[in-house]
């Protein structure tokens with residue numbers, strides 16, 4: 327498995343990235359994410375047609391020319407046949423050429439026609455090849471663009487709306503829906519108008535050659551329309567159900583992979599196996615229904631031209647029409663061309679129903695609110711030009727000054743929906759710059775949520791979080807900047823200066839070196855010097871572990887860090903914060919999996935060493951030993967502040983919740 331993973335992410339493949347990018351960029355007219363999100367929310371289907379309209383027009387032009395060329399060659403072939411018969415009364419052209427013609431002239435004429443047919447066929451084939459090339463580009467580019475926008479939407483989606491989607495749903499959207507939509511647009515969209523146009527042309531030719539008898543053929547062909555509509559309706563129902571079943575299976579597989587260890591230890595293997603078996607089976611049965619429908623429709627359409635030509639023959643016999651070889655040949659050939667045009671109809675209908683379902687499902691995901699949409703209008707600050715310049719510099723990491731930040735939380739309350747209770751109530755607190763705040767309290771008291779509100783990740787239901795940034799850049803008259811966290815600019819500013827260590831470490835399947843700066847390393851090219859990475863490894867007390875690894879910093883740590891212990895993952899996550907050297911550090915209980923000795927070193931490095939020096943640190947913790955290192959402690963219980971103050975003040979008060987909490991823990995320790 328590991329070998330397979332290594333093969334699939336061979337980094338030398340990245341050398342081909344510029345080539346792929348250049349190819350995909352040919353005629354790329356996609357706007358930026360904000361503009362495209364607006365269009366995608368109305369209809370992904372229409373948005374993609376809008377962005378690829380030049381390619382579609384090009385394909386239409388090529389395809390229709392290809393069809394006209396094929397028809398001209400058919401027309402020439404019929405003329406060829408008639409030149410041998412010399413009996414035609416239908417065609418003035420033939421009369422013109424053959425009336426008094428000698429055998430030699432007929433020979434020259436037929437040879438010329440044969441050459442023309444050959445050239446037309448070559449032309450049609452080369453046009454067709456060009457169309458296939460563009461089709462292939464679109465079949466890759468459309469899912470690729472959809473995947474990019476899904477990724478950006480996921481990055482921005484509001485926390486409240488994100489909870490509606492499971493990993494399986496999103497995987498299915500990116501994997502299947504994007505592909506279905508791309509498939510239809512690339513391979514079928516243009517073919518439908520071409521099909522109509524070419525059918526019209528063939529029909530004109532049939533009337534010209536076969537007269538009123540051709541209408542019998544048209545009537546038989548027209549029977550395909552209600553049949554196709556019927557199959558499309560069934561396809562839509564079957565396909566919607568198929569995608570739902572796909573979501574379910576992918577959800578199960580994700581859960582299964584994530585919980586593999588527990589599934590094994592608890593002996594739940596059989597249960598999961600049955601669940602996945604049932605989900606796959608139900609998807610398979612649905613696929614069978616779809617395939618059956620498709621085969622039936624395809625077989626019917628594929629052979630329909632025979633019914634059409636039989637109908638025309640019957641008409642010729644019934645109306646005693648022209649039974650010459652060229653007329654019969656024209657009836658067969660033109661019916662087969664008409665049949666060819668409508669052969670892909672069931673496929674179109676199938677792909678169309680898949681694309682409509684995919685577009686509807688994608689639209690639902692795009693209409694999910696993004697974070698910025700939760701910000702209230704009046705919260706947006708009006709910055710003057712100088713402030714805007716400074717903001718721009720901070721965001722792009724170009725300000726020549728150390729930055730520090732303070733917070734002011736005013737009556738923060740939070741609930742996830744109107745039907746749910748508040749999980750945070752009226753939180754008001756001042757957090758001075760360059761100081762440390764510890765947030766403690768029982769489980770589920772709201773510590774992580776408060777941190778996420780301060781980080782700008784969740785918008786509170788009521789209340790504001792104001793920040794003030796301090797800097798000292800000689801180029802500017804001002805040396806501080808204030809604003810609201812929950813604005814686009816506030817969020818961008820915070821993200822430029824903060825680092826965050828979550829409860830559960832996020833590890834990418836790569837080497838330790840790549841995991842710390844979290845930037846992908848191109849072959850033979852290092853983004854960041856090893857020294858900076860090594861220093862952060864020392865700060866996070868990971869160096870002794872590193873010595874144990876045979877490949878040092880280049881050790882691959884497997885998917886989600888499977889080759890590491892919980893404490894090792896936490897320390898990799900911590901070393902990222904040290905590496906970032908950010909002015910604002912959020913630590914959400916990151917020491918829960920480390921031993922007492924490592925905890926001591928880490929607490930010392932963070933709160934007493936260079937790592938946290940002059941930084942504003944917000945630390946949520948259940949470990950009370952090192953609270954003495956912090957400047958302020960906030961005690962949360964049931965989403966409300968029950969206590970706030972310095973360690974000394976709270977410790978001196980015998981009745982403080984902190985003391986009760988500590989003695990409660992000691993009591994618990996004694997009993998155990």
Ligand SMILES: Nc1ncnc2c1ncn2[C@@H]1O[C@H](COP(=O)(O)OP(=O)(O)OP(=O)(O)O)[C@@H](O)[C@H]1O
Nearest residue numbers: 485489742749768769770771772773774775776915
């Ligand atoms: N997305 C969500 N939707 C609904 N409720 C949520 C959501 N996220 C958290 N909660 C609820 O908010 C409450 C506080 O959660 P939070 O994660 O902040 O607790 P905590 O104090 O950090 O807990 P712990 O000490 O266990 O980490 C919990 O009751 C939790 O169920």
